[in-house]
Amino acid sequence: MASLTSRALQRRVYSAVSWVLCTFAFALVAFPLFDILAIVFRRGASAISPGLFTQVTNGISGGLLNAIEGTLVLSGGSLLFAVPIGVIAGIYLSEYGHGMFGKVVRFLCDVLTGVPSIVLGYFAYVTMVVELGWQFSALAGAITLAIMIVPYIARFSELELSQIPYSLREAGYALGMKERTVIAHILFPIAWPGILTGILLALAISVGETAPLIYTAGWSNYMWNGHLTKEPIGYLTYVIWSFINQPFASAHALAFAAAFLVVFTVLLINVGARLLVKRRRYFE
Amino acid sequence: MRVRPIRIFVILVASLIPITLAAIFIFLTLYSWPAIQFNGVHFLFGRIWDLGNLYRNPVMVHGTSVPRGANYGILVFIVGTLATSFIALLLSLPISLLVAMFLAEGVPEQFRPALSLVVELLASVPSVVYGLWGYAVLIPFVANFLGPALASVAGFIPFFSGPVGSGYGLLTASLVLAIMTVPIITSTVYSGLIRVPREIKEATFALGATRFEVVRKVMLPSVRKNVIGAVILGLGRALGETMAVLMVSGGALNYLPGTIYSPITTMAAFIVSQLDSALQDPTGMAVHSLAEIALVLLMIAVLVNIVARALTGGQGHIAYG
Numbered sequence: 001m002a003s004l005t006s007r008a009l010q011r012r013v014y015s016a017v018s019w020v021l022c023t024f025a026f027a028l029v030a031f032p033l034f035d036i037l038a039i040v041f042r043r044g045a046s047a048i049s050p051g052l053f054t055q056v057t058n059g060i061s062g063g064l065l066n067a068i069e070g071t072l073v074l075s076g077g078s079l080l081f082a083v084p085i086g087v088i089a090g091i092y093l094s095e096y097g098h099g100m101f102g103k104v105v106r107f108l109c110d111v112l113t114g115v116p117s118i119v120l121g122y123f124a125y126v127t128m129v130v131e132l133g134w135q136f137s138a139l140a141g142a143i144t145l146a147i148m149i150v151p152y153i154a155r156f157s158e159l160e161l162s163q164i165p166y167s168l169r170e171a172g173y174a175l176g177m178k179e180r181t182v183i184a185h186i187l188f189p190i191a192w193p194g195i196l197t198g199i200l201l202a203l204a205i206s207v208g209e210t211a212p213l214i215y216t217a218g219w220s221n222y223m224w225n226g227h228l229t230k231e232p233i234g235y236l237t238y239v240i241w242s243f244i245n246q247p248f249a250s251a252h253a254l255a256f257a258a259a260f261l262v263v264f265t266v267l268l269i270n271v272g273a274r275l276l277v278k279r280r281r282y283f284e
Numbered sequence: 285m286r287v288r289p290i291r292i293f294v295i296l297v298a299s300l301i302p303i304t305l306a307a308i309f310i311f312l313t314l315y316s317w318p319a320i321q322f323n324g325v326h327f328l329f330g331r332i333w334d335l336g337n338l339y340r341n342p343v344m345v346h347g348t349s350v351p352r353g354a355n356y357g358i359l360v361f362i363v364g365t366l367a368t369s370f371i372a373l374l375l376s377l378p379i380s381l382l383v384a385m386f387l388a389e390g391v392p393e394q395f396r397p398a399l400s401l402v403v404e405l406l407a408s409v410p411s412v413v414y415g416l417w418g419y420a421v422l423i424p425f426v427a428n429f430l431g432p433a434l435a436s437v438a439g440f441i442p443f444f445s446g447p448v449g450s451g452y453g454l455l456t457a458s459l460v461l462a463i464m465t466v467p468i469i470t471s472t473v474y475s476g477l478i479r480v481p482r483e484i485k486e487a488t489f490a491l492g493a494t495r496f497e498v499v500r501k502v503m504l505p506s507v508r509k510n511v512i513g514a515v516i517l518g519l520g521r522a523l524g525e526t527m528a529v530l531m532v533s534g535g536a537l538n539y540l541p542g543t544i545y546s547p548i549t550t551m552a553a554f555i556v557s558q559l560d561s562a563l564q565d566p567t568g569m570a571v572h573s574l575a576e577i578a579l580v581l582l583m584i585a586v587l588v589n590i591v592a593r594a595l596t597g598g599q600g601h602i603a604y605g
Contacts, residue, residue, distance in 0.1 A: 011494060011497065015496035016496075018496045025378075026386050040413065084297075089297055092298035104302065114586070117526065122555060123578070126311060127311050208410025240412045241412050255416065263410070266409070
C-alpha cells in the first residue's frame with residue numbers, strides 16, 4: 001500500500017472512524033434495552049412469589065391475581081373484536097382494495113395507528129364511559145384496545161395476502177370456486193401463519209398499553225365479577241404506573257413484579273411471532 | 285353485474301376503520317364544544333390552567349356555567365410537548381442514522397437478523413416500562429451525573445445552567461423519548477437502505493469508494509425522503525407519548541420551562557394526570573376542556589402522520605406504533 005496518496009489514506013481513516021462511530025451508536029441503543037431487561041428481571045424476579053398469583057392487591061401490598069386476570073380479560077376481549085374486523089379489513093385491502101376507496105381505507109388505517117393512545121382513551125371515555133353510561137368497565141377497555149390494534153392486524157393481513165401469487169386465485173376460479181371459497185380454502189391456508197404473527201404482535205401491544213385503559217377500565221382491587229359494564233377492572237400496567245409512585249417498598253416490589261410479567265409476556269409473544277414467520281419461510 | 289354478498293360484507297367491515305376515525309374526530313369535537321366556545325383562542329395561548337373554585341357556586345360567563353375563576357390555557361403543555369419532542373429527535377436522529385447504516389452495510393449479513401432484533405425489541409417495550417426504567421435508572425443518573433456534568437460544561441449557555449434539580453424534567457423526558465423514537469426512525473431508514481438497487485452500490489464501489497462512502501454518500505442521500513418521513517413518524521410517536529413522559533417529567537403546571545432541567549408537562553401526560561381533579565368540577569367544563577386538549581392533540585397527530593405517510597409511501601414500519 002505504498003502507493004496510497006495522502007487523500008486516499010485520509011478517506012480510509014475517515015471510513016474506519018465512521019464505522020467505529022456506527023458501532024458505538026448501536027451499542028448506545030442496545031444498552032437501554034439490556035438495562036431495561038436487566039433491571040426488570042432482577043428486581044421483578046426477586047419480587048415473584050406464589051402469593052402474587054393467589055392473592056388480590058390489597059392497598060399497596062398483596063398479590064397481582066386481579067391485575068393478571070384483568071389483563072387477560074382486556075387483551076383477550078380486545079382480540080375478540082379486533083381479529084375478525086382486522087382480518088376481514090385486510091382481506092378487503094388485499095383482494096378488493098385497489099380502487100379509490102381502498103386507498104382511502106389503507107391510508108386512514110395508517111393514520112389510525114398514529115393517533116396517540118391517550119386520544120383514543122379520551123374518545124372512549126366521553127362516548128362509552130360517560131355518554132353510554134358504561135362507566136369504567138371491561139367492555140369499554142377492551143373496545144378501546146381493539147380500536148388501537150385493528151389497523152395493525154388489517155395491514156399485516158393485507159401484506160400477507162397480497163404476497164400470494166395471483167395464479168393461485170386464478171386456478172381456484174378456473175375450477176369454478178366462488179370468491180369466498182378461494183379466500184377460505186386457498187388464500188387463508190397459505191396466509192394464516194403471517195396473519196397470526198400480526199395478531200400476536202397486536203396482542204403484545206395491547207398487553208403493554210396503559211394510558212387509554214386509565215380512562216376506560218379504571219382500576220379495581222378485586223377479582224372481576226363478570227359484568228361487562230359498570231364494573232371497573234384491574235390490569236398489570238396500572239400497577240407499574242401507580243405503585244412506583246408510592247413511597248413503600250412493598251408497592252415498588254409489586255410494580256417491578258408487574259413489569260416483569262408484562263415485559264416477559266411481550267417479549268415471549270414477539271419472539272414467538274418471529275419464529276412463526278421464520279418457520280413458514282422454510283416450509284414454503 | 286351480479287351483486288356479490290362477500291364483497292359487500294368485506295367492504296362494510298373495512299369501512300369500520302374510516303368510520304372509527306371519523307367518530308373519534310366528531311365525538312371529541314361535540315364533547316369539547318362547550319369548552320371551545322368558552323375558551324376561545326385563549327385556550328392555545330393561555331399559560332394558566334386553573335379549575336377555579338370548585339366548592340362555591342358556579343358563575344355564568346357568556347351564558348355558560350363555569351366554576352368561579354376557572355381559566356383553561358394550554359400553552360405550557362404545548363411548549364412542553366414540542367420541546368420534549370424536538371430535543372428527543374435532535375438526539376435520536378443522528379444515532380438512528382448511524383445505526384441504520386451500521387445494520388444495512390456495516391455488519392455481515394448473517395448477523396443482521398440478530399442485531400436488527402435488538403432494534404425491534406426496543407420498539408416492543410411498553411411505554412410504561414420505559415417510564416419505570418426512567419424513574420428507577422434515568423432520573424438518578426440525570427440528577428447525580430448527567431445534569432451536573434452538563435451544567436458545568438455548558439452552564440454558560442442560559443438554557444443549560446443549573447440548578448439541576450431532582451432529575452424530573454425536560455431533559456429526562458427528552459432522553460426517554462429519544463430512546464423510544466430510535467427504533468421507529470432506524471427501521472424506516474433501514475428498510476429504505478436495503479432496497480437501494482444493487483447496481484447503484486456496485487457502480488459506486490467500482491469508482492473506488494470505500495464501503496462507508498457508499499452507504500453515506502450514495503445510499504443515504506437516495507433515501508432522503510424516507511429519512512424525512514421517518515423523523516416525522518418519530519415526531520408523531522413523541523408528541524403522543526403519554527406514560528413514559530408522565531412518569532419522568534415532573535408535572536409542571538402554569539409555568540414555562542426556564543432551563544433544560546425544568547419540570548414540564550406534555551398534552552398527553554396532562555390528560556392522564558388531570559382525570560381525578562377534572563371529575564370534581566360540577567359544571568363539567570374541566571372535562572370538556574380536557575377533551576379539547578385531546579382534540580388538539582388528535583389534529584396535530586393526524587397532520588403529522590399524513591405528512592409522514594405521504595413521504596414514506598406507508599412502507600416498512602407497520603409493526604411499530
